Amino acid sequence: MGNVKLTYAAGDFTVDPTGNYNGASPVDVGTWTNPVDLDNSLLSVGGSANYEGALLTFTTAQTFSGAYVKVSIAYGAGVDTPVMELWTKTGAVWTKRKSITVSEPNLGVPTGILKVYDFFLDAAVADVTHLWVTLNPVGASPPAVAIFRCLHPYKSATVASYADPFAVASGTVDPSGRSRPRSADPSTFTAGMYVTLAYSLDLAPIRDDDEVASALGAWSIWDLPATVATQIDNEEGNDLILFSTTNRVYVLDWGRRKDEWVWEEFNPIYRRLVLGPLPSSPDASEDPSLPATRQPLERHGRLKRFRLFRCTTRDTPTETTPRVRIACEEVDNVASRRTTLRTNARRIETKIAVRGQGFLVTLEHADDDDFRPTFFEAEWDDLGPRVQDSAVTT
Amino acid sequence: MASQSFDTYWRGMLQRGHPRRVATGYQREALNISYRGGMPQSRPGVRPYHAGNLLSADTFGMGWFVTSAGRRELLVATSTSITRIRTRGLDASGALSLLSLPSGERTRTAPAHCYFLSLSAGATLTFVYDGVNTNLKYDGTTLTKMGLGAGLSPAAPTTAAIGGFLSDGTRQYVMTLVSAFHEGDPTPEASKTEVVLAGATETQTATFASPSAAAIDDPQVTHWNLYRTVRDGAAYFYVDQALVGNPITDTLADDTLSAGTALEEFVNTAPPGPWVALCEHRGQLIGVHAGDRNTLFHSYFDPDYMVPEGWPANWTTPVAHGDGDKITALWSLNEWVVIFKEHGIWGLQGAWPDTELIPVVAPNGQRLGIGCASQSSVLQVDNRLIFLARDGVYAIDRFASPEGGLQAQRLSGPIDDVIAALDYGESVSLAYDRRHRTLLIFAKAA
Numbered sequence: 001m002g003n004v005k006l007t008y009a010a011g012d013f014t015v016d017p018t019g020n021y022n023g024a025s026p027v028d029v030g031t032w033t034n035p036v037d038l039d040n041s042l043l044s045v046g047g048s049a050n051y052e053g054a055l056l057t058f059t060t061a062q063t064f065s066g067a068y069v070k071v072s073i074a075y076g077a078g079v080d081t082p083v084m085e086l087w088t089k090t091g092a093v094w095t096k097r098k099s100i101t102v103s104e105p106n107l108g109v110p111t112g113i114l115k116v117y118d119f120f121l122d123a124a125v126a127d128v129t130h131l132w133v134t135l136n137p138v139g140a141s142p143p144a145v146a147i148f149r150c151l152h153p154y155k156s157a158t159v160a161s162y163a164d165p166f167a168v169a170s171g172t173v174d175p176s177g178r179s180r181p182r183s184a185d186p187s188t189f190t191a192g193m194y195v196t197l198a199y200s201l202d203l204a205p206i207r208d209d210d211e212v213a214s215a216l217g218a219w220s221i222w223d224l225p226a227t228v229a230t231q232i233d234n235e236e237g238n239d240l241i242l243f244s245t246t247n248r249v250y251v252l253d254w255g256r257r258k259d260e261w262v263w264e265e266f267n268p269i270y271r272r273l274v275l276g277p278l279p280s281s282p283d284a285s286e287d288p289s290l291p292a293t294r295q296p297l298e299r300h301g302r303l304k305r306f307r308l309f310r311c312t313t314r315d316t317p318t319e320t321t322p323r324v325r326i327a328c329e330e331v332d333n334v335a336s337r338r339t340t341l342r343t344n345a346r347r348i349e350t351k352i353a354v355r356g357q358g359f360l361v362t363l364e365h366a367d368d369d370d371f372r373p374t375f376f377e378a379e380w381d382d383l384g385p386r387v388q389d390s391a392v393t394t
Numbered sequence: 395m396a397s398q399s400f401d402t403y404w405r406g407m408l409q410r411g412h413p414r415r416v417a418t419g420y421q422r423e424a425l426n427i428s429y430r431g432g433m434p435q436s437r438p439g440v441r442p443y444h445a446g447n448l449l450s451a452d453t454f455g456m457g458w459f460v461t462s463a464g465r466r467e468l469l470v471a472t473s474t475s476i477t478r479i480r481t482r483g484l485d486a487s488g489a490l491s492l493l494s495l496p497s498g499e500r501t502r503t504a505p506a507h508c509y510f511l512s513l514s515a516g517a518t519l520t521f522v523y524d525g526v527n528t529n530l531k532y533d534g535t536t537l538t539k540m541g542l543g544a545g546l547s548p549a550a551p552t553t554a555a556i557g558g559f560l561s562d563g564t565r566q567y568v569m570t571l572v573s574a575f576h577e578g579d580p581t582p583e584a585s586k587t588e589v590v591l592a593g594a595t596e597t598q599t600a601t602f603a604s605p606s607a608a609a610i611d612d613p614q615v616t617h618w619n620l621y622r623t624v625r626d627g628a629a630y631f632y633v634d635q636a637l638v639g640n641p642i643t644d645t646l647a648d649d650t651l652s653a654g655t656a657l658e659e660f661v662n663t664a665p666p667g668p669w670v671a672l673c674e675h676r677g678q679l680i681g682v683h684a685g686d687r688n689t690l691f692h693s694y695f696d697p698d699y700m701v702p703e704g705w706p707a708n709w710t711t712p713v714a715h716g717d718g719d720k721i722t723a724l725w726s727l728n729e730w731v732v733i734f735k736e737h738g739i740w741g742l743q744g745a746w747p748d749t750e751l752i753p754v755v756a757p758n759g760q761r762l763g764i765g766c767a768s769q770s771s772v773l774q775v776d777n778r779l780i781f782l783a784r785d786g787v788y789a790i791d792r793f794a795s796p797e798g799g800l801q802a803q804r805l806s807g808p809i810d811d812v813i814a815a816l817d818y819g820e821s822v823s824l825a826y827d828r829r830h831r832t833l834l835i836f837a838k839a840a
Contacts, residue, residue: 042445043445105463105464105465105466106464106466109480113480116445118441181839182425183423184407184409184423184425184812185409185422186409186811186814186815186839187811187815189839191817192839193838193839194836194837194838195815195816195837195838195839196835196836196837197787197806197809197812197835198427198437198832198833198835199787199805199832199834200406200429200430200831200832201831201833202430203403203404203405203431204403210831211776211778212775212776212780212789212805212826212833213778213805215803215804215805215807217406217429217805217833218405218406218407218424218432219406219407219409219424219808219809219812220406220424220426220427220428220429220437221407221423221424221425221812222834223425223426224440226823227452227453228454228507228770228823229456229823229825229834229836230456230457230468230510230823230825231825231826231827232460232466238827238828238829239825239826239827239828239829241825241834242443242456242468243823243825243836244456244470246452246453247449247450247451247452247453248442248443248444248449249442249444249453249456249468249470249479250440250441250442251441251442251443252438252439252440252827253438253439253441254438254827254830255439256438256439256440256441257436257439258439259439259440259441260440260442261440261442262442263442263445269426269437269439270425271425271426271436271437272423272424272427273421273423273424273425273427274424275422276421276422277414277416277422278398279396280398280414280415280418280420307395314433331414358414360422370435370436371434371435372433372434374433375399375400375401376399376400377397377398377399377400378397378398379395379396380395380396380397381395382395382396
């Protein structure tokens, strides 16, 4: 599912300021002076309030997926440990969903400096009626909100602008699409195109492929247009990997299935898997019930008709109109390609008729779900031996 | 009707000239796919690390400064400046001031790449180098020059007959410049100041005026130290230290002086040139500068502390000098420094001057005839170095034999055609996500 921003201007919620932090029981202290302030851009430098917290009441219950908050906290360094907290209310129960210690060396920020707090949740929460983002003013000074600049809540929903995820220009930083590959086939790369090689280790439970020097990892291509990159341990001890594109710096987030090249603009990730050639290897295609001369691989030279492709995926799609595009073509014969757009489901089966000796099947996917095919099967008819080349046939 | 099914571990992409009959599990293409656990899934999404287009220009390098409190600060090199981004999601703090550099070094040339090296111990510093401009260091607040110039010639002193314990005679004076992290080399011998006292008392003094900040022309210099010889002596000893702008009065008797701290000469010299490659190894820095791409320079080494800004002029190790190749990267790996040239790789074992050079070999025992393009083409992953060479991605590790040594193994066989399509020297950075067991090589197509 996509993330759709809720705004005060659209009437998605009302807002009240809260004070005197009291966990699990926010008490509003009046009316937010200028509620439209909460819709300010994250880059905005104007419009602000200094309320300790914002209590949002959704017009209708939402499947809440997260929020961006931009605030500045004034606190005594080394004395106070203020915490920014996000709470949701479902039914009559308030639940704290996420908190960030403002004075923490890495996730936090020095006193008096504006920071965008990332309050996106690992999983969306259904039936949320209220949202409370507040400072927990831990410390004797006490800490206080100096500027509450904006609050952007998101619901989990189908993104309306989800037109054609398979279009060439979709989701690219460079609108022309030329800076990022649309295929992992190097013959499609153009000079200057940014290509990221990914090498995954530990493919199987056996230890043979655990080590990077085992040379048993799996290669793939990512379309990240990175000019330089760096990494460091993040606050949880994991590797925080940053890369730069022109004059911006991005972070890789394994918890997201969409790209956010610009704040709050979510673009689908275009995934493409090409399976084959089919038939490919003995252990994948031998039929023990047939004699050796009739094994599929022994029939490479025979003409076939591809008939059917089926696969299963691990995840149940959550989009309203989940789609996967499936194409089949004869190896080294792009002109023979036949394509079908299917509704994505855990079990996909499609009939595609293509004639040839061997086949490639292409799967394309760009929803805000993961795409984890676990099994596939291809079927074809054996049409018989090719007519031997002769003076007549050539 | 025939069929083929697949229901086991996926092995990733096979992009090379190959027969139709291939091992099971390979795919022809995999774009934006990660194979965690042997199963395809989406690559991770990206999100901004800072708000807006706040960097002044395109980036040429990124690195880290970690404060003594553990706060990570991202340093980003743009064309002619260094920008600090303090924490995730926070607005960039803007380009760091270059006003703490010597006046003639504040205008910088846009480099091809810029690299960062954070010290693991000793002073909390990150060095910034690009092979073109003055080497920099960042201490969390200020960007200054790496290393200090030699002391100036002490001005002729004002002497007095009483107030101290100096007697008649000829003595030599030199000075050093001192920053918060380092003391530079003394005044060159040719510029020493000779002082002849003839007051005919045993209680004479000599007062030296401080060199001016303008004459020093390095804003990081906060203090100056005065050294002198005993009467008719040649060895220098510490007299006193003062803030820049404050004078030093020498009152010490020769006996008292010679019982004090002797001057260490030739060990605190500034770096010989803009570093092209730099690494920290066993308490020393080892670097290669743009003026000599086949010689390693070793920083001064003291058993008790690092001297990362002191580079003795003769602490050098030639690496196949004159072979027509040039050093491109240096990395520390266990007891080795791995020296990458464009067309060869060497391992350096030991500490200067007791070092030994051996070539890195392929599994067949032959010397590896390939290297890498730059410092950012290499990454340490676990106990191995991974690097992108002209013909593929390699891993270097120790081979298990009594005599030891370093060997390299090629990892990228399944994607030979992709490697061949890359611009080997352009825009390459590596990263490794340990939790997700994924190596990333950010590259550009040729």
